[in-house]
Amino acid sequence: MKLYFSPTSPFSRKARIAAALAGVDDRIELVRADTNNPTDVLRVKNPLGKIPTLEREDGPCIYDSAVICAYLDELAGGGRVIPAEREARFAALTLEALADGVADAAILQIYEKRMRAESEYSENWIAHQRGKIDRAMASLEASPPQPGASHIGAIALACALGYLDLRFDGAWRAGHPRLVAWLDSFVAAVPAFDKTRA
Numbered sequence: 365m366k367l368y369f370s371p372t373s374p375f376s377r378k379a380r381i382a383a384a385l386a387g388v389d390d391r392i393e394l395v396r397a398d399t400n401n402p403t404d405v406l407r408v409k410n411p412l413g414k415i416p417t418l419e420r421e422d423g424p425c426i427y428d429s430a431v432i433c434a435y436l437d438e439l440a441g442g443g444r445v446i447p448a449e450r451e452a453r454f455a456a457l458t459l460e461a462l463a464d465g466v467a468d469a470a471i472l473q474i475y476e477k478r479m480r481a482e483s484e485y486s487e488n489w490i491a492h493q494r495g496k497i498d499r500a501m502a503s504l505e506a507s508p509p510q511p512g513a514s515h516i517g518a519i520a521l522a523c524a525l526g527y528l529d530l531r532f533d534g535a536w537r538a539g540h541p542r543l544v545a546w547l548d549s550f551v552a553a554v555p556a557f558d559k560t561r562a
């Protein structure tokens with residue numbers, strides 16, 4: 365399989381960590397993609413031109429990261445990163461959605477500055493995205509995941525926090541000590557997190 369990715373993409377990192385935890389990472393060739401290059405083959409593999417995109421051995425390309433992680437889990441026999449038990453599964457998937465929302469809101473703030481001239485920045489739009497992150501982080505700080513959890517929700521959260529470290533100088537750490545401790549527990553439990561650092 366080929367995984368179209370970029371080292372700084374939190375969603376690509378999520379797929380890579382899920383692959384490692386599912387034990388299928390040795391079946392994946394990493395292919396760097398440039399989402400800004402209109403001639404990059406990525407846009408042929410995924411019309412949205414987004415990473416991660418997975419080219420399967422035996423079927424059509426799949427995206428986005430949630431679908432790729434579900435596919436890899438299934439490939440490994442199931443229950444490796446997506447819990448089999450119903451309540452645990454929906455809790456993990458909801459945490460994944462929340463963490464992905466944090467990463468999306470962070471990325472949109474970066475793109476606002478990357479894709480527009482400074483005179484066109486919308487402070488309202490940036491504040492709207494920041495509000496999503498602030499509310500999500502407050503809710504996560506009040507009720508962090510289990511220490512050392514390594515299901516899909518935990519993977520997504522670790523990748524979102526890693527992206528906030530990378531692009532926003534880890535400013536979140538000051539007001540979220542329980543999440544800092546949780547991320548430390550994830551780093552200790554999941555070596556693939558450090559191995560996928562940009």
Ligand SMILES: N[C@@H](CCC(=O)N[C@@H](CS)C(=O)NCC(=O)O)C(=O)O
Nearest residue numbers: 373374375399414415416428429430
């Ligand atoms: N919901 C998607 C989000 C993927 C995403 O936003 N990827 C970014 C890089 S981290 C991207 O490809 N951006 C290029 C673009 O939006 O054109 C997922 O979970 O895979």
